[in-house]
Amino acid sequence: xxxxxxxxxxxxxxxxxxxxxxxxxxxxxxxxxxxxxxxxxxxxxxxxxxxxxxxxxxxxxxxxxxxxxxxxxxxxxxxxxxxxxxxxxxxxxxxxxxxxxxxxxxxxxxx
Amino acid sequence: xxxxxxxxxxxxxxxxxxxxxxxxxxxxxxxxxxxxxxxxxxxxxxxxxxxxxxxxxxxxxxxxxxxxxxxxxxxxxxxxxxxxxxxxxxxxxxxxxxxxxxxxxxxxxxxxx
Numbered sequence: 001x002x003x004x005x006x007x008x009x010x011x012x013x014x015x016x017x018x019x020x021x022x023x024x025x026x027x028x029x030x031x032x033x034x035x036x037x038x039x040x041x042x043x044x045x046x047x048x049x050x051x052x053x054x055x056x057x058x059x060x061x062x063x064x065x066x067x068x069x070x071x072x073x074x075x076x077x078x079x080x081x082x083x084x085x086x087x088x089x090x091x092x093x094x095x096x097x098x099x100x101x102x103x104x105x106x107x108x109x110x111x
Numbered sequence: 112x113x114x115x116x117x118x119x120x121x122x123x124x125x126x127x128x129x130x131x132x133x134x135x136x137x138x139x140x141x142x143x144x145x146x147x148x149x150x151x152x153x154x155x156x157x158x159x160x161x162x163x164x165x166x167x168x169x170x171x172x173x174x175x176x177x178x179x180x181x182x183x184x185x186x187x188x189x190x191x192x193x194x195x196x197x198x199x200x201x202x203x204x205x206x207x208x209x210x211x212x213x214x215x216x217x218x219x220x221x222x223x224x
Contacts, residue, residue, distance in 0.1 A: 004154075031210075033211070033212075035214075042198070042214040042215060042216050042217060043155065043212075043214040044214070045211055045212070045213070048211065092154050092155075094154070094155075096210070099145075099157040099160065100147075100155075100157065100212055101157065102154030102155045102156070103154050104153060104154050105152075105153070105154050
């Protein structure tokens with residue numbers, strides 16, 4: 001298994017601003033994933049981030065809105081850009097180590 | 112779209128077995144059945160997965176029908192801490208290039224004292 005931490009754990013942001021969420025894992029992993037969970041909804045995959053390559057985005061998500069960095073095998077960031085209230089969600093990172101293991105999530109509220 | 116169908120909610124008495132069904136009638140030959148759960152305000156937790164044989168680990172048992180079109184997750188002695196949303200997911204093996212998890216709505220299991 002893996003120990004995954006995310007920063008910040010929660011934040012309240014104003015519309016039009018951007019927030020960068022950090023994901024740190026205690027082991028080196030190739031595949032990392034970013035998910036969004038809107039209020040009362042299930043998880044939706046935003047993108048897959050492999051170290052050394054560009055992130056692969058799912059339908060409905062674009063790099064300009066959700067830029068992702070993957071500088072090494074233990075760290076990734078997701079930026080939520082030009083936020084609107086519709087971006088209020090829990091954002092989760094996960095890593096593949098045999099199975100997928102998830103971080104605790106970042107609860108974002110946009111006012 | 113998720114490839115699985117689960118009941119939206121179930122109840123179970125504490126100490127009894129919880130049997131959570133999942134239909135996946137369009138599962139492909141190379142796809143596995145994965146089960147995750149999400150306790151309120153936490154990230155999802157891996158439970159178990161299987162291809163065609165029944166599987167058991169320290170958390171649960173997974174029973175897959177012979178035609179692989181449905182499965183049942185069994186929590187043998189449910190506790191209050193097992194109250195969570197349980198997700199049944201069909202995907203290729205985690206070592207494959209097309210591996211990703213598509214979450215449906217899941218089943219909210221409520222364990223009652």
